[in-house]
Amino acid sequence: MDLIEVDWERCKKDGLCVAECPSGALAADAEGGPVAADPAVCNACGHCVAVCPHDAIVNSRVAAVGGDVSPNVRAWPAPEVVDGFLRGRRSIRAYKDKPVSREMLAELIDVARFAPTASNAQEVRWIVVPDKDKVATLAGLTAAWFAGNGQRKQYSAMWDQGRDYFLRGAPALAVTYTHDAAPFGAADCGIALTFLELAAVSRGLGTCWAGLLTYAANGDPAVRQALGVPDGHTVHGGLMLGYPKTRFMGVPPRNPAVIHWV
Structure with a gap:
């Protein structure tokens, strides 16, 4: 199948799809209509299909993913709503004894998969732990690894006293990883987790970044095995x-931004 198919009765030859193609896969013909200039560089981002207000173009690589292009929102939330949401988000370290359903976790990852990735490579992979006991097991393995290497001694001491400062008694956990060779794996995973975090907060959940587990998952075979991280992959x-457990009623100040204007 050709890279694109155009419904010429609908196409207005306005050049939107060509202008929005980030890779140069499309060009305009003599009449301004879209043609495939270099199909090899198309990364299936879907810009050409999503920008067309006339539903006049089909990209075979986008269609191959399955499903139709869904409608976009008609208007974005007001800046004060978005800004308040972002500023008011807090790292949550105390949770209710209430499970997070698999359905909710799957819904969150369904949103997070729309996060941008370098060259639309979409190499982010997920490990989801919806069981509090399994999260506790991972916390114990992480604690043992840190105790063995002598790092974070204060957290190890707290663990011995029955206080989990590694995964905070969380009822669920989501972990991202990519193949070792993914050039922008860390950035792609960070963006995807941020999408998931904000989607979670909007649904009444709290989140906290699991940096200690991440560190252990790349240094301890026992943690990697418990998570099921494949060989050749990095968490x-x-x-x-x-x-x-609690609601934060205020937003603490932050340091002023350090900006170098050029």
Whole structure:
């Protein structure tokens, strides 16, 4: 199948699809209509299909993913709503004894998969732990690894006292990883986790970045095995998830931004 098919009765030859193609896969013909200039460089981002207001173009690589292009929102939330949401998000380290359903976790990852990735490579992979006991097991393995290497001694001491400072007793966990060869794996996973985090907060969940587990997952075979990380892959981040025990009523200040204007 050709890279694109155009419904010429619908196409207005306005050049939107060509202008929005980030890779140069499309060009305009003599009449301004879209043609495939270099199909090999198309990364299936879907810009050409999504930007067309006339539903006049089909990209075979986008269609191959399955499903139709869904409608976009008609208007974005007001800046004060978005800004308040972003500023008010807090890292949650105390959770209610309430599970997070598999359905909810799957819904969150369904949103997070729309996060941008370098060259639309979509190399982010997920490990999801929806069981509090399994999260506790991972916390114990992480604690043992840190105790063995002598790092974070204060957290190890707290663990011995029955206080989990590694995964905070969270009822669920989401971890991202990519193949070792993924050039932008860390950035892609970080963006995807941020998407998931914000989607979770909007649904009444709390999150906290699981940096200690991430560190252990790339250094301890026992943690990797418990997570099921395939050989040749790197864990780039994780999020604890659960329903917050408390609600934060204020937004603490932050340091002023350090900006170098050029």
